[in-house]
Amino acid sequence: MVPRRSTEKIPFAFVPLALAASSGLLLVLTFPKISLFPLSLVALAPLLVIAALEPSSLRRLLWGFLAGCVFFAGTCYWIYGVMRQYGGLGIAASAGVFILFFVVLALYFGLFSWLAGYLWRTSWGPVVIPFLWVSLELLRSYLFSGFPWLLLGYALTDYASLARLARWTGVYGLSYLLVSLNVAWVWFWLHRRSKGAVSYFLIHLALLAGLGLTASRESYPDDQKAFLVQTNIPQEVSWESWDLATQSPLLERLEALTLQAVGKQEQPALVIWPEMPAAFYFWDDSFTRPYFEGIAQRTNSYFLTGIVAFVPGSNRTQPLNSEILLDPTGRPVSQYNKMHLVPFGEYVPLKRWLWFTDKLTAEVGDFIPGDRVVVSSIPGGRLSGLICYEAIFPNLIRQFVREGAEILVNISNDGWYGSSAARDQHLLMARMRAIENARYLLRATNTGITAVIRPDGRIAARLPPDQPNVLEAKWAFQSHLTFYSRYGDWFPILCAALTALALAAAWRINRRNRFP
Numbered sequence: 327m328v329p330r331r332s333t334e335k336i337p338f339a340f341v342p343l344a345l346a347a348s349s350g351l352l353l354v355l356t357f358p359k360i361s362l363f364p365l366s367l368v369a370l371a372p373l374l375v376i377a378a379l380e381p382s383s384l385r386r387l388l389w390g391f392l393a394g395c396v397f398f399a400g401t402c403y404w405i406y407g408v409m410r411q412y413g414g415l416g417i418a419a420s421a422g423v424f425i426l427f428f429v430v431l432a433l434y435f436g437l438f439s440w441l442a443g444y445l446w447r448t449s450w451g452p453v454v455i456p457f458l459w460v461s462l463e464l465l466r467s468y469l470f471s472g473f474p475w476l477l478l479g480y481a482l483t484d485y486a487s488l489a490r491l492a493r494w495t496g497v498y499g500l501s502y503l504l505v506s507l508n509v510a511w512v513w514f515w516l517h518r519r520s521k522g523a524v525s526y527f528l529i530h531l532a533l534l535a536g537l538g539l540t541a542s543r544e545s546y547p548d549d550q551k552a553f554l555v556q557t558n559i560p561q562e563v564s565w566e567s568w569d570l571a572t573q574s575p576l577l578e579r580l581e582a583l584t585l586q587a588v589g590k591q592e593q594p595a596l597v598i599w600p601e602m603p604a605a606f607y608f609w610d611d612s613f614t615r616p617y618f619e620g621i622a623q624r625t626n627s628y629f630l631t632g633i634v635a636f637v638p639g640s641n642r643t644q645p646l647n648s649e650i651l652l653d654p655t656g657r658p659v660s661q662y663n664k665m666h667l668v669p670f671g672e673y674v675p676l677k678r679w680l681w682f683t684d685k686l687t688a689e690v691g692d693f694i695p696g697d698r699v700v701v702s703s704i705p706g707g708r709l710s711g712l713i714c715y716e717a718i719f720p721n722l723i724r725q726f727v728r729e730g731a732e733i734l735v736n737i738s739n740d741g742w743y744g745s746s747a748a749r750d751q752h753l754l755m756a757r758m759r760a761i762e763n764a765r766y767l768l769r770a771t772n773t774g775i776t777a778v779i780r781p782d783g784r785i786a787a788r789l790p791p792d793q794p795n796v797l798e799a800k801w802a803f804q805s806h807l808t809f810y811s812r813y814g815d816w817f818p819i820l821c822a823a824l825t826a827l828a829l830a831a832a833w834r835i836n837r838r839n840r841f842p
Contacts (some may be wrong), residue, residue, distance in 0.1 A: 461821050602739055
């Protein structure tokens with residue numbers, strides 16, 4: 327058994343309340359826009375103290391739940407604004423959706439605190455607590471379509487020497503490293519005379535130092551050229567009539583913006599427009615297709631842009647959020663249909679019970695998800711595009727790379743978020759996809775943040791947000807497959823298996839101690 331301190335439980339209710347709230351707040355401050363990333367080294371420590379000292383399972387769960395409420399409400403506050411401004415919901419309904427959102431997600435923190443308490447009470451349990459955290463992050467990535475927004479490991483994105491661990495384990499390995507360090511502080515503080523605590527503390531400090539000291543700054547070629555067009559189209563365009571007479575001023579502005587920056591390329595480059603609120607019906611109206619063909623032909627470039635398509639034979643009742651790639655003659659090369667849709671933005675989950683949120687979808691009926699990864703051949707290599715929210719799903723993006731993508735393109739419309747922290751958070755997560763797969767990632771957005779991301783996650787170039795502009799991007803094809811690209815979520819799955827075994831053993835020990 328782990329030696330216990332003389333204080334069997336935390337004596338005053340306000341102490342665990344303060345500890346739980348402080349963990350949630352420290353995590354909020356860790357991520358954009360505050361971005362105090364070093365706080366991740368200690369942010370979970372207050373909650374771990376509660377898990378170690380609070381004997382009541384229910385109270386541990388409640389304090390963890392409180393920490394989760396603070397974290398998700400503080401980092402995802404923009405959900406309310408999206409619902410209120412663009413969702414057509416009133417103040418009460420918008421607040422209700424937002425509260426439901428962070429309350430459900432906070433249960434992951436509650437579950438972590440509850441189960442971590444059982445593990446603290448065994449001699450080996452603290453070693454397993456980081457595995458427990460990673461297991462719950464894996465669950466959050468998949469359960470009910472998944473919402474792996476701001477997993478803890480993203481706090482190390484800016485530290486390339488440490489973040490390179492993600493090429494083996496995905497972002498989950500970085501989460502493991504950070505939780506391990508938090509456990510090390512608490513275990514060492516509670517049990518300074520424990521050899522296990524001291525050893526664990528020193529091992530993880532050595533691992534952290536080793537990753538930092540053995541890394542060399544990587545250099546990458548940039549012999550390819552692309553033009554990332556930041557269109558800066560107001561969200562209100564999505565509610566306007568989509569006909570040539572209404573949209574001519576917009577089309578002329580976008581054409582002028584693109585042609586002035588790109589010109590006519592001698593060697594075909596890549597011109598990328600983002601996902602936009604403008605509903606370009608490439609296959610289904612009379613003017614979008616010839617307009618796009620003209621862009622490709624007049625720039626002599628491969629042209630990739632977001633469109634709205636429909637499932638064949640659905641009579642325009644089953645829309646697809648898609649992107650299309652044209653060659654320099656204007657002929658379609660490929661079309662990719664977004665596979666992972668945004669809950670409440672592109673479809674309404676549990677629609678029978680959440681009928682009041684129906685206005686959030688712009689098309690008549692919900693969007694339909696795509697069903698296959700698309701990799702397109704262009705001169706020199708192979709390209710895959712991912713659409714908006716898909717950039718937060720590690721296992722989905724590595725499938726594009728495993729299927730042959732040598733450059734990743736992320737088109738997005740972050741205009742829904744306004745100037746909130748959401749678009750900075752979204753960029754942070756997209757950068758991790760570049761690290762995990764050792765690929766350049768070209769990110770073209772409607773209002774920002776448009777950027778060129780190197781394979782080590784560093785930003786090579788970016789545009790200021792909220793203004794129309796074009797970024798000339800330098801990049802290169804990369805063909806090496808990382809361990810994570812090949813084998814995916816092996817590490818969090820292993821963590822889940824070890825956690826299950828450890829919890830079963832802890833339950834048996836606890837039962838034996840209660841009923842000798």
